[in-house]
Amino acid sequence: MSDVTRAYRRRTTGGVLTTLTWLLALAFFFPVAWMAATAFKQENQAASDPPTWFFTPTLDQFRAVIEGGSGVYVANSAIATGVSTVLVLLLGIPAAYALSIRPVEKVSDVLFFFISTKMLPVVAVIVPIYVVAGQLKVLDNIWTLVVLYTAMNLPIAVWMMRSFFLEVPGEVLEAASVDGAGLMRTLRSVLIPMVAPGIAATALICVIFSWNEFFFALNLTASRAATVPVLIVSTMTSEGLFLARLCAAALLASLPVIIAGWVAQKQLVRGLSMGAIK
Amino acid sequence: MSTSTIDRLESSRRAARASASERSISKAEGWRRRGPLLPALIFTVIVTQLPFLVTIWYSLRSQNLLRPGEDLFVGLSNYVDIAQDSTFRQTALNSVVITLGCVLVAMVLGIVLALLLDRPFFGRGVARTMLITPFLVMPVATSVLWSVALLNPTYGLLNWTLGLFGIEAVDWTSTYPIIAILMALVWQWTPFMMLLVLAGLQAQAKDVLEAASVDGAGPWRTFRSITLPHLRRYIELGVLLGVIYVVNTFDQIYLMTAGGPGTASANLPFYIYQRAFLGFDIGQAAAMGVVVVIATIIVASAALRLIFRSFEVKE
Numbered sequence: 001m002s003d004v005t006r007a008y009r010r011r012t013t014g015g016v017l018t019t020l021t022w023l024l025a026l027a028f029f030f031p032v033a034w035m036a037a038t039a040f041k042q043e044n045q046a047a048s049d050p051p052t053w054f055f056t057p058t059l060d061q062f063r064a065v066i067e068g069g070s071g072v073y074v075a076n077s078a079i080a081t082g083v084s085t086v087l088v089l090l091l092g093i094p095a096a097y098a099l100s101i102r103p104v105e106k107v108s109d110v111l112f113f114f115i116s117t118k119m120l121p122v123v124a125v126i127v128p129i130y131v132v133a134g135q136l137k138v139l140d141n142i143w144t145l146v147v148l149y150t151a152m153n154l155p156i157a158v159w160m161m162r163s164f165f166l167e168v169p170g171e172v173l174e175a176a177s178v179d180g181a182g183l184m185r186t187l188r189s190v191l192i193p194m195v196a197p198g199i200a201a202t203a204l205i206c207v208i209f210s211w212n213e214f215f216f217a218l219n220l221t222a223s224r225a226a227t228v229p230v231l232i233v234s235t236m237t238s239e240g241l242f243l244a245r246l247c248a249a250a251l252l253a254s255l256p257v258i259i260a261g262w263v264a265q266k267q268l269v270r271g272l273s274m275g276a277i278k
Numbered sequence: 279m280s281t282s283t284i285d286r287l288e289s290s291r292r293a294a295r296a297s298a299s300e301r302s303i304s305k306a307e308g309w310r311r312r313g314p315l316l317p318a319l320i321f322t323v324i325v326t327q328l329p330f331l332v333t334i335w336y337s338l339r340s341q342n343l344l345r346p347g348e349d350l351f352v353g354l355s356n357y358v359d360i361a362q363d364s365t366f367r368q369t370a371l372n373s374v375v376i377t378l379g380c381v382l383v384a385m386v387l388g389i390v391l392a393l394l395l396d397r398p399f400f401g402r403g404v405a406r407t408m409l410i411t412p413f414l415v416m417p418v419a420t421s422v423l424w425s426v427a428l429l430n431p432t433y434g435l436l437n438w439t440l441g442l443f444g445i446e447a448v449d450w451t452s453t454y455p456i457i458a459i460l461m462a463l464v465w466q467w468t469p470f471m472m473l474l475v476l477a478g479l480q481a482q483a484k485d486v487l488e489a490a491s492v493d494g495a496g497p498w499r500t501f502r503s504i505t506l507p508h509l510r511r512y513i514e515l516g517v518l519l520g521v522i523y524v525v526n527t528f529d530q531i532y533l534m535t536a537g538g539p540g541t542a543s544a545n546l547p548f549y550i551y552q553r554a555f556l557g558f559d560i561g562q563a564a565a566m567g568v569v570v571v572i573a574t575i576i577v578a579s580a581a582l583r584l585i586f587r588s589f590e591v592k593e
Binding site: 014017018020021022024025026028029031032034035038047048049050051091092094095097098099102103104105110113114116117118119120121122123124125126127128129130131132147148150151154155158208211212214215218219228229232233236241243246247250251253254257258260261262265268269272273274276277 | 308311312313314315317318319321322325326327329330332333336343390391394395397399400401404405406407408409410411412413414415416417418419422423424426427428430432433435438465468469470473474476477478481512515519522525526528529532533546547550551554555560563564566567568570571574575578
């Protein structure tokens with residue numbers, strides 16, 4: 001086989017593979033695009049057979065979602081997500097420090113304990129949480145979700161932050177301790193700036209999981225503390241089928257996480273593997 | 279240098295430093311070290327372990343929220359009921375089928391996509407961004423999207439597409455409920471697997487690959503004897519994390535099939551939810567929760583050894 005034919009063949013294979021990749025990428029993306037397109041349709045175009053491919057886009061559905069009292073839900077989701085993420089970082093960063101830089105005894109037992117709580121099925125604890133929350137009169141209270149989301153994400157944060165702390169070169173820490181800097185000062189002025197990208201990655205993962213959380217929100221909230229996923233479900237059940245409006249709500253609800261994930265793709269990998277993969 | 283090597287060097291260096299200092303740890307120093315850990319540890323114990331102890335307590339009682347007066351100690355009779363409950367067995371089996379089905383199919387697709395993305399081509403960044411998007415969509419939105427827009431028997435897009443090939447309309451969520459749920463789950467989890475495998479591919483030492491090609495190894499040979507063994511750690515990690523998350527699947531089942539028809543597509547989380555929040559049968563639901571946890575501990579203790587190897591945690 002001459003070099004020319006070989007090069008030609010390699011180029012063709014390359015072309016085929018590129019085309020295949022693009023087809024698969026489009027196929028995976030298509031449902032999202034379809035959801036977005038449907039959100040810009042009128043209801044009769046949204047649920048038509050055959051499907052409507054060409055239409056004049058309208059913002060009616062978005063208007064209906066936004067003006068339909070979704071503000072409370074968004075505010076609840078924002079509180080549950082934001083406050084729990086801050087709490088996770090406040091609790092998780094010092095804990096990760098104590099498991100990496102100046103380690104306590106039995107580090108791996110502690111790590112084992114944290115990860116094992118992620119394996120505890122949520123359904124196994126929902127019953128007592130529901131009953132106790134009822135007795136404490138904190139059902140349908142957004143702070144209940146804040147506490148639960150903090151517990152849900154804390155193990156991930158401890159593992160992730162630990163893996164970032166392990167990357168800090170030892171010399172830096174020794175220099176800090178020679179300078180006589182205490183724990184808080186070392187954390188604040190030396191460590192935190194060095195692991196800032198790690199903190200961002202951890203926060204991103206916490207935001208994704210708590211913004212999307214549905215099981216606790218469904219069972220522990222009613223009208224006052226309901227979050228965005230609950231809003232989507234109630235749109236679905238209470239009003240019969242308004243597909244276009246449902247798609248508009250689903251799109252708006254997903255958008256914050258989609259954009260955050262797009263922007264921070266690199267941090268996403270590290271976060272999803274709990275820090276194991278860089 | 280590969281990630282794992284860095285990790286290993288790093289952790290052994292730190293372990294050495296830790297053991298050197300351990301000898302001189304005084305009592306006061308020990309507590310100074312524990313201090314930063316305690317808030318997180320205590321918080322986690324209170325929020326995750328206490329409720330589970332209460333679950334065990336409830337599981338020994340007969341309590342129904344609809345009949346407040348009735349609250350008796352019944353010993354292990356809730357567990358005896360579970361052992362005789364064929365629905366529990368069926369939903370347990372569904373849990374296994376859904377979890378393994380989703381994780382394995384998503385992993386195979388993820389490997390294919392990662393291999394395709396691990397070569398330079400025009401618009402690679404955009405293709406990658408499109409491919410990760412399904413994972414970022416809110417699961418509740420995903421369920422709505424699949425059950426209503428794509429799988430609806432009359433105007434769903436999948437049936438319309440199949441119709442182009444002359445295939446009759448199928449009522450997916452009631453005829454093939456588990457397959458319908460798996461479609462939505464696989465779509466959501468493939469990007470997750472793809473990202474982990476892609477990270478593995480990119481951490482591969484390029485000189486080894488070049489050496490293989492100089493030695494005349496074809497692409498398939500190189501893949502099988504160099505790339506695949508290298509990817510093993512990443513694949514194990516993906517499967518393990520995938521199982522942890524997918525076994526708790528609730529949103530898709532609640533919204534796409536409501537566990538139906540009957541309980542044909544219910545998994546354990548959904549079935550326990552039904553017993554607790556629709557049947558208000560606290561004792562039964564709690565006992566099921568305890569059984570699930572015991573099963574999880576058995577599976578997890580095997581799995582955790584794996585994860586520890588992946589993370590290379592050392593004492």
